[in-house]
Amino acid sequence: MKIFLMLFLFVSLTSCFSDNSNSREDNNLKKNITFEYYSDKSVESLEVPPDLTSPTYQSAFKIENLHSNLNLNTVSLSDKKIEKNNETILISSPDINIQRDGARRWLVINKDPLVVWDLVKDFFKEQGFILETENKKTGIIQTNFLENRPRPKIPKSALNIIKQTLQEFGKSYSLAVLDSYRVRIEPLENNTKVEVHLTLNQLKEVISEKIGNIDRTLYEQAIKDESVEIEMLYTLMTHLGGDQAKAREKILSAKDKSDKPIFTLQDSINGYAKLGVNLNPNEVFNNISWALDQMRVDVYDKDNLEKTFYINEAKTSDKGIISDLFGEEALKKKYQIAIKQISKDLTEVYFHDVSEINEKDTKEFSYEFFTKLSNLLK
Numbered sequence: 001m002k003i004f005l006m007l008f009l010f011v012s013l014t015s016c017f018s019d020n021s022n023s024r025e026d027n028n029l030k031k032n033i034t035f036e037y038y039s040d041k042s043v044e045s046l047e048v049p050p051d052l053t054s055p056t057y058q059s060a061f062k063i064e065n066l067h068s069n070l071n072l073n074t075v076s077l078s079d080k081k082i083e084k085n086n087e088t089i090l091i092s093s094p095d096i097n098i099q100r101d102g103a104r105r106w107l108v109i110n111k112d113p114l115v116v117w118d119l120v121k122d123f124f125k126e127q128g129f130i131l132e133t134e135n136k137k138t139g140i141i142q143t144n145f146l147e148n149r150p151r152p153k154i155p156k157s158a159l160n161i162i163k164q165t166l167q168e169f170g171k172s173y174s175l176a177v178l179d180s181y182r183v184r185i186e187p188l189e190n191n192t193k194v195e196v197h198l199t200l201n202q203l204k205e206v207i208s209e210k211i212g213n214i215d216r217t218l219y220e221q222a223i224k225d226e227s228v229e230i231e232m233l234y235t236l237m238t239h240l241g242g243d244q245a246k247a248r249e250k251i252l253s254a255k256d257k258s259d260k261p262i263f264t265l266q267d268s269i270n271g272y273a274k275l276g277v278n279l280n281p282n283e284v285f286n287n288i289s290w291a292l293d294q295m296r297v298d299v300y301d302k303d304n305l306e307k308t309f310y311i312n313e314a315k316t317s318d319k320g321i322i323s324d325l326f327g328e329e330a331l332k333k334k335y336q337i338a339i340k341q342i343s344k345d346l347t348e349v350y351f352h353d354v355s356e357i358n359e360k361d362t363k364e365f366s367y368e369f370f371t372k373l374s375n376l377l378k
Helices: 002-017 113-126 156-168 226-239 244-253 281-294 321-326 360-377
Strands: 037-043 074-077 080-083 089-091 096-101 104-109 131-135 140-143 145-148 177-188 193-211 214-221 263-267 273-277 298-303 308-313 333-343 346-353
Touching (some): 104 226, 113 193, 113 226, 131 298, 177 226, 177 281, 193 281, 263 360, 273 360, 281 308, 281 360, 346 360
Antiparallel strands (some): 037 145, 074 080, 080 089, 096 104, 177 193, 193 214, 263 273, 308 333
């Protein structure tokens, strides 16, 4: 009887914990990916072992720069604007297009930045996420990590018993994959349009040690499933007012618009690394913005006119016991990434220590940082 009950428990739970990641196809927009995030499996911030580290518009959202006829009492819901004052419903069909450059896809929308900002925040809250970063200077919204799978209809207290039961039958408990999203909103044409860039970041649960029949796990950086990222971009696009059928067609038919840039790592006069790129400053700025999203770098400010980024980042040499005790945030220092056009076919990217201490390990870190960045853009 005991064996029968355990077998029944195993069969019942297999469907709850099955992992569909193997059926995902890279570079294709799947029609059967659904999002059902739940907070029982969540990671508040990206905290992984030290050896497994993850890879401005300063006035962009100032109200005085928005259209003078923007009604702050207007609530935007999908493709409708409902004015609270007179209960009049204004139907709008925003022109949403897809741009593509290599593996990158992003939205171009005919809406005010502030409206899009609020819609994006509402979208992720509806999905169950907590917004960990909301920086209007840089246009960045970043969520916490959540697991995307149907919520098991069992109490949390039973999970360890279930794991142990499955292991006794020689079966492994399905390890989790957690998703986090970063959205960057870039105003265009005097705030009459915006670009919306979405980046997926994933953590996978791995077994760190085995104690008896119980496996202890931790989370480490995972190679992201691009089909999930594209599907979420499609879901966001429909939330922002895009037609469902046309949105999917636009994403699938988006054409690659350019060749890959050539980034070369060089030595600068001050001892820091610099990058040489065969693109104009605007193109370099856009490429680096995307790479910083992929690396999940904390961009606390940027200047679109000066083509400059200001970042908080922890040096690899500082990570270890101290980061385990106090967290990586305590080790972050401020750096500047500046872009300058040298000639028609050459733009250079510089790394500067804002503190001007110019330590040797900081200069070494500049080479490491630019190597990671340029590898993403190859």
